Amino acid sequence: MTADWTDGEPRIVVSVCAACGHRWYLRRAQCPNCGGSVSSTTSAGVGTVVAVTSGERGAIALVDLVDGVRVLGRCGSSLRPGSAVRLRFQAGADDPVAVPFFEAESS
Amino acid sequence: MAWIRGAGLTAFGRLPGRDALGWQATAATLAMADAGTRPRDVDGLIVGYATTLDHLMPANLLAEYLGITPAVALGAAVGGATGVAMVVQAVALVDSGAASTVLVVAGEDRASGQSTQTSTATLAQVGHRRYEVPIGATVPQYYALLASAYLHEHGLTPGDGLAPLAVAMRAHAARHDGAQFRTPVTAADVRASRPVADPLNLLDCCPVSDGGAAVVVSATAGGGRAVEIVGTGQAHLHQHISEADMHEFGARVSAGRALARAGVRIGEVDVFGIYDSFTITLALLLEELGLARPGGAGAAASEGRFDLDGPIPVNPHGGLLSYGHCGVGGGMAHLVEIVTQLRGESGGRQVARARQGLVHADGGVMSAHVTAVLRAARGAT
Numbered sequence: 001m002t003a004d005w006t007d008g009e010p011r012i013v014v015s016v017c018a019a020c021g022h023r024w025y026l027r028r029a030q031c032p033n034c035g036g037s038v039s040s041t042t043s044a045g046v047g048t049v050v051a052v053t054s055g056e057r058g059a060i061a062l063v064d065l066v067d068g069v070r071v072l073g074r075c076g077s078s079l080r081p082g083s084a085v086r087l088r089f090q091a092g093a094d095d096p097v098a099v100p101f102f103e104a105e106s107s
Numbered sequence: 108m109a110w111i112r113g114a115g116l117t118a119f120g121r122l123p124g125r126d127a128l129g130w131q132a133t134a135a136t137l138a139m140a141d142a143g144t145r146p147r148d149v150d151g152l153i154v155g156y157a158t159t160l161d162h163l164m165p166a167n168l169l170a171e172y173l174g175i176t177p178a179v180a181l182g183a184a185v186g187g188a189t190g191v192a193m194v195v196q197a198v199a200l201v202d203s204g205a206a207s208t209v210l211v212v213a214g215e216d217r218a219s220g221q222s223t224q225t226s227t228a229t230l231a232q233v234g235h236r237r238y239e240v241p242i243g244a245t246v247p248q249y250y251a252l253l254a255s256a257y258l259h260e261h262g263l264t265p266g267d268g269l270a271p272l273a274v275a276m277r278a279h280a281a282r283h284d285g286a287q288f289r290t291p292v293t294a295a296d297v298r299a300s301r302p303v304a305d306p307l308n309l310l311d312c313c314p315v316s317d318g319g320a321a322v323v324v325s326a327t328a329g330g331g332r333a334v335e336i337v338g339t340g341q342a343h344l345h346q347h348i349s350e351a352d353m354h355e356f357g358a359r360v361s362a363g364r365a366l367a368r369a370g371v372r373i374g375e376v377d378v379f380g381i382y383d384s385f386t387i388t389l390a391l392l393l394e395e396l397g398l399a400r401p402g403g404a405g406a407a408a409s410e411g412r413f414d415l416d417g418p419i420p421v422n423p424h425g426g427l428l429s430y431g432h433c434g435v436g437g438g439m440a441h442l443v444e445i446v447t448q449l450r451g452e453s454g455g456r457q458v459a460r461a462r463q464g465l466v467h468a469d470g471g472v473m474s475a476h477v478t479a480v481l482r483a484a485r486g487a488t
Contacts, residue, residue, distance in 0.1 A: 006237050025349055026238055050353075051259070053251035055304035057243045062252050062348065070349050072239050081259035099241055 001027065002040045008097045010089035012043040014067045025069040043067045045087030049102070052079050061085070061102050073100030109201040110333040111194075111481070112208075112325040113142020116443040118285035119318035119431030123219040127157035130214030131169050134319030134436065142323035144208060149323075151206030152177040153193040155213035155435030156184040158229045159220035169212060179206050183435075186233060186470025187382055189213070190320065190439030191477040195339040197324035207326045213435035214319025226315055233471045235347045247312055247385070249348055249472045251304035254387035256353055258306060261402030265306040269386040270297035271408035273310050273428055276383060279415065280425025282456035287316055287431035294409075297386075311386040316431030320439035322446070331484050334446045337463075338369025338480040348472045357476035358395040362467055365478035371463060373397060376480070378448045378458045379419060380441030380466040383426040392467060393421070420458045423448060438468045442479065449483040 004013040006027075015024050019036025030038060047065035054060075054077055061075035063085055079085065084105035089098035115137025117130065125133065131154060139146065152175055154166040162168055166180040179200055185192045190213050197209035217226060230246045244252075258268050274294055280286035292310060300309040328335070341364070342357035366373055373396065381396070383389035390404035398419050399407045407413065413421040424430045424444040427437050445464035447453050464481040 006241070026235055026347060051252040051255035053248050053255055053304045053306070055245060055248045055251065057245065057248070060242055060244050060248060060252070062256070072234075072242050072244065072349055074242060081255055095241070097241070 002042070005089060005097060005100060010098050012045065012065070012071060012087065012100060013040045014043050014065070014069050015040050023068040025071055041067065043087070046105070047085055049079050049081050049083040049085055051081055063102050071100060073102050075102040076104065079104060108336050109198040109324050109326060110328045110335050111322050111446050112329055112333050113138045113140070113144060113323040114443045114446045115141055115321045116285065116440055117318045117320070119316040119433055119437070119440070120287040121218045122317045125216060125317065126220060127160040127215045128168060128172055130216060130317060130319035130433070130436070131212045132172055134214050134321035135169065135173060135210055135212045138321035138323050139210065142325070144323050146173050146175045148208050149175045149210045150177050151179040151197065151200050151209030153196055153209060153211045154182055155189040155193060156182060157215035157434060158226065159216050175210070177206070185475045185477070187384060187438045188468040188470035188475040188477040189435040191442060191466055191468040191479055192341070192475070194322060194324060194336070194442060194479060195341065195477055198336050198339055201324055201326045209324045210321065211324060212319070212321040213439050215434040215436060216317045217434045218315045218317045220317070223315065233474070235349065239347060239349065245304065247304040247307060250385040250387050251307045252348060253353070253391065253473065254306050254385070257387060257391065263402060263405065265308070265311070266294055266298050268402070268405040269306070269311055269390060270294035271405045272383070272386045272389045273297045275408045275413050276422055276426040276428040279423050279456060280429030283424050283430060286425045286429055287314055288429045307385055307387065313384050313427035313432040313437070316433040316437065318431060318433035318436050320436040320443050322439070322443065328484055332450050333484045334449045335482045335484065336479055337482045338365040338367070338371065340364025340368065340478045342476045343474070346471060346474050351473060356391065356395060356469070356473040358392050358467060358469065359397070361476035362396050362465065362478040365465070365480050369480035371480055373465070376463050376465045377420070377461045378423065378445060378464045379421045380445045380464065381421050382438060382441065382468040383422060383428050384432065386428070388469065388473070389426070391473060392469065396467065415456055415458055423453060423456045423458060441468065442466045445481055449481055
């Protein structure tokens with residue numbers, strides 16, 4: 001397994017099946033599509049907002065990365081579905097590690 | 108298939124005085140009395156999880172409390188789909204001969220037995236522990252994300268796309284003594300209510316309630332009030348929102364299986380119990396079930412299509428949005444209501460000529476889907 005932001009390394013790792021090419025985000029020991037072995041690649045951190053909400057605990061977005069996976073992260077409040085976004089990492093006061101934070105591509 | 112011989116549903120609300128076991132026992136006693144079943148007749152017991160109880164063996168706990176010594180006992184956890192899923196398992200037990208009289212129970216002091224913060228944090232654990240929970244999303248925020256995508260795709264506003272569903276559920280609840288919220292609301296009221304998770308406001312969200320529900324499932328009808336379970340189906344296509352197909356959550360597949368087993372077309376169903384934890388939940392389910400066109404659930408609600416005298420009556424008891432949501436019992440309340448409707452015992456909220464009903468529940472973030480098709484006993488209604 002390649003370490004990612006959940007391990008304290010500020011990057012999103014995309015898993016890729018060596019056998020069938022399936023790509024996914026949520027860490028697994030084998031491909032959920034065919035059981036094949038896993039290789040991984042680091043996301044370029046570029047994508048499009050699918051959905052956004054702001055609640056009592058801050059704004060969050062669901063983003064489709066160009067790497068072919070969907071990722072949940074925090075975001076700025078100005079984003080809308082369809083917005084082009086770029087990934088960075090940010091730790092709030094209560095966060096043990098920096099978490100994905102999406103900001104508008106143009107900013 | 109099997110028969111629902113008895114059903115019990117308590118009032119829902121913020122009703123201190125009972126713990127989870129107390130609500131379960133109350134609902135179970137109502138259902139057994141309704142069925143004419145004694146505790147010693149019960150040879151199968153299935154009990155849903157309660158977040159305030161957090162016990163490893165909920166069925167054994169209730170069995171001992173009620174003096175039941177079943178041949179089969181198990182607890183169940185499929186989120187909001189648990190209630191209908193338990194009934195599906197009860198049918199399987201009866202069909203296999205493993206049990207002949209199965210008591211299915213849910214109940215929880217979800218409102219008064221814990222703080223709102225604790226409840227919110229517990230429910231948020233349906234997110235992925237490693238990749239989603241650390242982001243801090245709550246269940247309302249997960250459903251708000253679904254609402255955001257839905258409104259964007261269809262070019263709708265919350266006021267026209269979602270609010271009319273809350274209005275319809277409240278109008279139904281006004282006719283049920285047990286409902287938590289019975290004062291009619293307008294779409295403007297929904298939009299003026301407190302923002303919870305944009306685009307969802309307070310009245311787009313079900314309340315957290317105390318309450319319980321139970322049914323007795325039997326191999327035999329035992330009388331004209333029994334309701335037959337003529338088809339069941341399930342679909343479990345994802346757990347986490349990151350991996351959900353937003354155009355195929357599982358409702359169509361689950362209902363398709365249940366209707367096929369029942370030999371019933373959805374157009375032949377007279378009354379529906381559809382899970383409605385949020386307005387967006389109900390919109391997405393109605394559309395995936397084919398009961399409204401894509402993006403059209405809110406408009407259909409505005410036109411009265413889901414009213415008691417409309418072509419597709421939905422949740423005559425008021426649903427989770429207005430009857431209330433005590434956890435597993437909240438999802439079972441739809442089932443109890445459809446049973447009551449098919450018996451013709453719904454009084455002032457009775458849907459005319461209700462012969463066949465469909466109940467559909469989802470758990471998690473549109474993750475687990477379970478459907479049951481029910482039919483009134485010959486000669487009823």
